[in-house]
Amino acid sequence: MMNITPVVKQLLILNIIFFIGSQIPSTHAYDLFALYFPESINFRYWQILTHMFMHAPVPNIMHIAFNMFALFSFGSALEQFWGGKKFLFFYISCGIGAALLHIGVNYMEFHKTVDLLISSGVKEADIYSLLAEGKYDKDWGRLIGEENLGNYIGTVAGTVVGASGAIYGLLTAFAFMFPKAELMMMFIPIPIKAKYFVPGLLVLDLFLGLRGSSIFAAGSTGIAHFAHIGGALTGFIMMWFWKKNQFNHRRWN
Secondary structure, three states: OOOOHHHHHHHHHHHHHHHHHOOHHHHHHHHHHOOOOOOOOOOOHHHHHHHHHOOOOOOOOOHHHHHHHHHHHHHHHHHHHHHHHHHHHHHHHEEEEHHHHHHHHHHHHHHHHHHHHHHHHHHHHHHHHHHHOOOOOOHHHHHHHHEEEHHHHHHHOOOEEOHHHHHHHHHHHHHHHHHEEEOOOOOOOEEEEHHHHHHHHHHHHHHHHHHOOOOOOOOOOOOOOHHHHHHHHHHHHHHHOOOOOOOOOOOOO
């Protein structure tokens, strides 16, 4: 069995500390460290980093359990190959990349709804005035439809937690470096090469995410599936860049 590597061990401990601490109501941990939409009154700049150490609250233990199992399984292999500093840089970068793509997609959804409201006669100043107070007008549902209003509320009031974006970056790197390694899902005990397994997992998770479920969230709803895509995309770009420049002066020594 693979031994746990130093940085992976520290990340596991940090995630567990965040998880235990966030269960104490008086800490208001989710308000402080979960990732809010930048236009929200609850947004803080450090949430782009801290959200990846937060996970769904009890009783949803499987969220942190799946992520930490994947961190141990794939992270230890990559850290042994890269070393601790390069691994940590890659892990954090993928988590931040996941947050940025999620925010970007949310901005598009947000402005889509704002445009609908303006075209329905709502003043833009009124929209942003209520948003600054963390509020919205229930009558908007009559103007733009309850589904659109629900999407708006989910965007501006929802939060993102979890290491899944960074984990998808690790999965991408593992497939990039060990394409012929055989992997298996717990519920599909058939060995599949990593170069097929990881892209297939990403497509499956995106499909389930659009339906309100996810591989690494144990069936919960409201999954930030574009954060998963962002983590994987960031991981792919970094791996491609490192491979392309591995023999010149810009390589990571």
